Amino acid sequence: MAQHSGHLEFILIPENKSFDSSFEVFLADTLESKQIHYNLRYQVYCDEMGFEDKDQFPEQMEIDAWDDSAVHFLVRHRKSGHWLGGLRLVFNKHDAFPFENLTQPYREISLAEREVSVEMSRLCVIKEARRFPAKRFAPYGLPEQEISEENDKIKSIYNYKNQTRSLMWGLFRAAAVYCAENNIDYWYFIVAPALAWFIRKEGFEFQQIADACEHRGLRTPYQISIENILANRLWQKDYKQHFSCYSDLEKEFAVPKRAAQS
Structure with missing residues (x-):
């Protein structure tokens, strides 16, 4: 049931549709579901x-050493x-987070802090589901690239840019x-x-924790509390359904299959 590639047909979503009603x-609690993220x-x-380098991923799944954690x-x-x-949350691995390979924190992160923190990374949205190029909003995007006109050959899933943001x-x-739910208090992200401006514009409060560094353009690491994220006004009228487990989705498809075989 994993969809790893292929043409995505045009889907028009009216502006007044909520995130919860549309998405x-x-x-991703199974191997198959993780592979969907790797392919995205x-x-x-x-x-x-x-x-x-796509030659490093012949199976069309971008994966790195942090995915196991x-x-x-x-x-x-x-x-x-x-x-x-999709996105991922990386747990402390061998007393390190991914951003520490690029720049060092202003102060040492204690073991106690590491145990209640994760690094958010690999946020991605495929081009068919975006109004603007990935280089504008992705964490590893080029921040100063001018927004270009949408290519007529790309079928956007949206007709309003505010719905593009809703995926993130x-x-x-x-x-x-x-x-x-799992006693994690903080996110790091670089x-x-x-993108930092874009997130802050929506009322999220976060602090810089290390010097900016050069990594496919200028990148700056930040820390934000889960309390601050969950207190944001964005969640007052939408985004109420949180998440389901992919394994539960698999069970839904398995029941009619067994019935058909009996």
Whole structure:
């Protein structure tokens, strides 16, 4: 049931549709569901943006050494079942987070802090589900690139840009709820200036924790509390359904299959 590639048909979603009525978020708790995220990352980071060498991923799944220490989230369109994007939360591994390979924190992160923190990364949304290029909003995007006109050959799943943003907020909300349920208090993340501005503009409060560094453009690491994320006004009228487990989705498909064989 995993959809790893293929043409995504045009789907028009009216502006007044809520995130909860149009999309759903899943915790990728099976190998198959994690592979969906790896393939979405391949489409964005290898195929579209060229940030990763696609020759290193012949199976079209962008994966790295941190994935074994991470949990993954996926978002899909309810009606069509198309997988549109995802992100991961990386747990402390050998007393390190991914951003520490790029720049060093202003102060040492204690073991106690590491145990209640994760790093949010590999946020991605495929181009068919975006109004603007990935390089504008993705964490590893080029922050100063001018927004170009949408290519007529790309069928956008949206006709309003505010719905493009809702995919990211839906993933943020679900991942933050997961953290609250699992006694995780903080996120680290390292992003381009444009994305940091974009997140702060929505009322999220976060602090810089290390010097900016050069990594496919200028990147700055930040820390944000789960309490701050969950207190945001965005969640007052939408994003109420949090997330489901992919394994539960598999069970739903397994029942009619067994019935058909009996």
